[in-house]
Amino acid sequence: MYSFDIQRPTTVADAVAALATDEALPLGGGQTLIPTLKQRLSAPSVLVSLSGIAEMKGVCTGDDGALCIGGGTTHATVAREAASSYPALASLAGHIGDPAVRNRGTIGGSVANNDPSACYPAAVLASGATVVTNTRSIAADDYFQGMFATALNEGEIITEVRFPVPEKAAYMKFEQPASRFALVGVFVAKYAEGVRVAVTGASEDGVFRWTEAEAALSSNFSADAVPAAPSGDGMISDLHGSGAYRAHLVAVMTKRAVAAAG
Amino acid sequence: MTKVTMTVNGKTVSGEVKGNTLLTEFLREDLRLTGTHVGCDTSQCGACVVHVNGEAVKSCTMFAAEADGAEVTTIEGMANADGSLNVIQQAFQDYHGLQCGFCTPGMVMSAAALLKENPKPTEAEVRDHLEGNICRCTGYHNIVRAIMAASGQDVPAVAAE
Ligand SMILES: Cc1cc2nc3c(=O)[nH]c(=O)nc-3n(C[C@H](O)[C@H](O)[C@H](O)COP(=O)(O)OP(=O)(O)OC[C@H]3O[C@@H](n4cnc5c(N)ncnc54)[C@H](O)[C@@H]3O)c2cc1C
Numbered sequence A: 001m002y003s004f005d006i007q008r009p010t011t012v013a014d015a016v017a018a019l020a021t022d023e024a025l026p027l028g029g030g031q032t033l034i035p036t037l038k039q040r041l042s043a044p045s046v047l048v049s050l051s052g053i054a055e056m057k058g059v060c061t062g063d064d065g066a067l068c069i070g071g072g073t074t075h076a077t078v079a080r081e082a083a084s085s086y087p088a089l090a091s092l093a094g095h096i097g098d099p100a101v102r103n104r105g106t107i108g109g110s111v112a113n114n115d116p117s118a119c120y121p122a123a124v125l126a127s128g129a130t131v132v133t134n135t136r137s138i139a140a141d142d143y144f145q146g147m148f149a150t151a152l153n154e155g156e157i158i159t160e161v162r163f164p165v166p167e168k169a170a171y172m173k174f175e176q177p178a179s180r181f182a183l184v185g186v187f188v189a190k191y192a193e194g195v196r197v198a199v200t201g202a203s204e205d206g207v208f209r210w211t212e213a214e215a216a217l218s219s220n221f222s223a224d225a226v227p228a229a230p231s232g233d234g235m236i237s238d239l240h241g242s243g244a245y246r247a248h249l250v251a252v253m254t255k256r257a258v259a260a261a262g
Numbered sequence B: 001m002t003k004v005t006m007t008v009n010g011k012t013v014s015g016e017v018k019g020n021t022l023l024t025e026f027l028r029e030d031l032r033l034t035g036t037h038v039g040c041d042t043s044q045c046g047a048c049v050v051h052v053n054g055e056a057v058k059s060c061t062m063f064a065a066e067a068d069g070a071e072v073t074t075i076e077g078m079a080n081a082d083g084s085l086n087v088i089q090q091a092f093q094d095y096h097g098l099q100c101g102f103c104t105p106g107m108v109m110s111a112a113a114l115l116k117e118n119p120k121p122t123e124a125e126v127r128d129h130l131e132g133n134i135c136r137c138t139g140y141h142n143i144v145r146a147i148m149a150a151s152g153q154d155v156p157a158v159a160a161e
């Protein structure tokens, strides 16, 4: 690692001030950033640790019934505390990586990073969640902008993610067995207004909504209604699987998710 | 350099660390607690698992500065007060849960975290919990048996499915 200083602010305001320094970066749980720093792929002058900011932690239900999760909340906490209010989301959090990763990694870090194979982006997009930062609220549909790309500006901190709670939902992940990330993961959420289906792991453009499946499932919420697999064009092709294989998995995992949602 | 103070295995310790000093480095090189191992240094293997404020974490993927004020427990803090092996450590010996022993500190720390939360795990829960701990020697069966024994349950005769 290159050398840098660490600051540990205790309020969002102090963190934002510290991030105004040139080449400063926020540090969430470090489960992605620390390996990146070790490979010298990033050279911040200052890391602003968010782990000491109490106002960014915790799970609660807002006045509008949405589930509000602080940006600094660990995967383990979401798995525990969202279990009764939004079981599909809690189960997703409880299957990220392994227990030690879940004790450090945070929802804000995962959503800020927007890894094309990460789990949370699928839940955020399928739930039509709102990403709340220190300056604004961003709708999920506007937030994700391709692999590792998001609407966040430099120095902007995700303080909260608000999830409207669906009538039914499930996340199905086909695990890449070595990394435990999603080779393909599909999050299906059924709301009174319709069904949303978000796919992670598959596309070269990162997480996306499978609108064809959404339309079919909105009129008939059953596994049989899931359309034929999408085209493999533009799907990630690597040593773990071809684009066509991933496209096939998209339909399979969608069916399984609908069946699991019940 | 920043000054950090934390409780490690019940003792208050302080030291000067750089921003990029990992918790593993602070434990092993500054405090000379070399029981915590570094297998991969890329957060894959779990040999470096310690407890920070009671939660299992990979100490190769946490900065020492972030443990300022925390309670840290390492494998050196796991023995009974009289120095004898604790129930998990003894079970690893009894059930041959180790061969070279490199992964063992992390395995014991992960097992301790599991049994604190779930005192009577099923065999499947034990295996699931050890997802982030890699062992190159044992093939895991005897590790799973040791943890089942440490939890006071019947030990599966053949752990494989
Ligand atoms: C062994 C292993 C297995 C894993 N398996 C999975 C898996 O199955 N599924 C999965 O989805 N993920 C997986 N991960 C990734 C894990 O979920 C990370 O915790 C997550 O991607 C990053 O969160 P973090 O809090 O650790 O962020 P960090 O690593 O600290 O930061 C990541 C990036 O986000 C920025 N950032 C952090 N917090 C914020 C914030 N609040 N606001 C704005 N920017 C911020 C940082 O500057 C950095 O650029 C795995 C990781 C490991 C090590």
Ligand code: FES
Residues within 6 Å of the ligand: B037, B038, B039, B040, B041, B042, B043, B044, B045, B046, B047, B048, B049, B058, B059, B060, B061
């Ligand atoms: S050394 Fe930390 S996980 Fe391998």
Ligand code: FES
Residues within 6 Å of the ligand: B097, B098, B099, B100, B101, B102, B103, B104, B134, B135, B136, B137, B138
């Ligand atoms: S006993 Fe050798 S790595 Fe596990």
